Amino acid sequence: xxxxxxxxxxxxxxxxxxxxxxxxxxxxxxxxxxxxxxxxxxxxxxxxxxxxxxxxxxxxxxxxxxxxxxxxxxxxxxxxxxxxxxxxxxxxxxxxxxxxxxxxxxxxxxxxxxxxxxxxxxxxxxxxxxxxxxxxxxxxxxxxxxxxxxxxxxxxxxxxxxxxxxxxxxxxxxxxxxxxxxxxxxxxxxxxxxxxxxxxxxxxxxxxxxxxxxxxxxxxxxxxxxxxxxxxxxxxxxxxxxxxxxxxxxxxxxxxxxxxx
Numbered sequence: 001x002x003x004x005x006x007x008x009x010x011x012x013x014x015x016x017x018x019x020x021x022x023x024x025x026x027x028x029x030x031x032x033x034x035x036x037x038x039x040x041x042x043x044x045x046x047x048x049x050x051x052x053x054x055x056x057x058x059x060x061x062x063x064x065x066x067x068x069x070x071x072x073x074x075x076x077x078x079x080x081x082x083x084x085x086x087x088x089x090x091x092x093x094x095x096x097x098x099x100x101x102x103x104x105x106x107x108x109x110x111x112x113x114x115x116x117x118x119x120x121x122x123x124x125x126x127x128x129x130x131x132x133x134x135x136x137x138x139x140x141x142x143x144x145x146x147x148x149x150x151x152x153x154x155x156x157x158x159x160x161x162x163x164x165x166x167x168x169x170x171x172x173x174x175x176x177x178x179x180x181x182x183x184x185x186x187x188x189x190x191x192x193x194x195x196x197x198x199x200x201x202x203x204x205x206x207x208x209x210x211x212x213x214x215x216x217x218x219x220x221x222x223x224x225x226x227x228x229x230x231x232x233x234x235x236x237x238x239x240x241x242x243x244x245x246x247x248x249x250x251x252x253x254x255x256x257x258x259x260x261x
Contacts, residue, residue: 138184169206182224189230
């Protein structure tokens with residue numbers, strides 16, 4: 001589970017005001033500006049990490065204090081908040097990424113439940129977030145960030161608002177190329193391995209023998225032994241309960257096949 005510590009406040013009395021949004025960024029974030037205000041969004045797009053952190057603190061407070069409102073207003077806030085978090089999840093500063101994860105969890109759990117966020121909007125939020133979170137599991141410089149991304153993906157999959165959608169497992173078992181970085185490939189396999197313990201294969205879980213085996217079979221083609229080892233672990237675990245189905249994806253048990261493997 002990700003750390004439950006309070007996120008740091010990004011206060012600095014000497015911090016200068018953020019520079020104005022570029023026309024490109026303003027165009028990209030116009031809908032978020034309309035809902036959250038120019039100051040917050042300008043900070044979220046700032047080159048200064050303290051401003052980006054402050055934007056998230058502001059956003060967290062807005063979400064906490066948002067009153068019962070018409071569905072159209074809540075939906076507009078949801079989409080604007082996802083836009084900001086989508087931006088800050090890509091951050092390379094751990095403090096900003098950490099707070100982004102916390103705000104995303106706040107959105108997808110507490111806020112979604114309180115304001116009855118629709119299934120369509122929940123799907124929108126998860127679909128926007130998952131590719132970024134997965135990419136962060138391949139982080140090679142900041143291991144703390146990589147660890148948090150891996151843990152949060154598993155955590156996200158188990159949230160009551162997300163689990164019925166089965167989206168997280170479906171994203172995680174998308175096969176990856178044999179040329180993907182070893183760190184990312186290993187993390188991808190480890191996430192699937194851990195998720196299969198928490199979300200065994202069954203109708204509606206997002207996992208099937210077919211999609212897990214296709215994922216694992218591709219991972220076995222990777223040049224990294226670490227990636228292949230975890231893929232083998234997944235297949236071995238799956239074989240215990242689904243041996244007949246798993247055999248369909250394995251090489252035939254012949255002398256020639258054994259020599260090749």
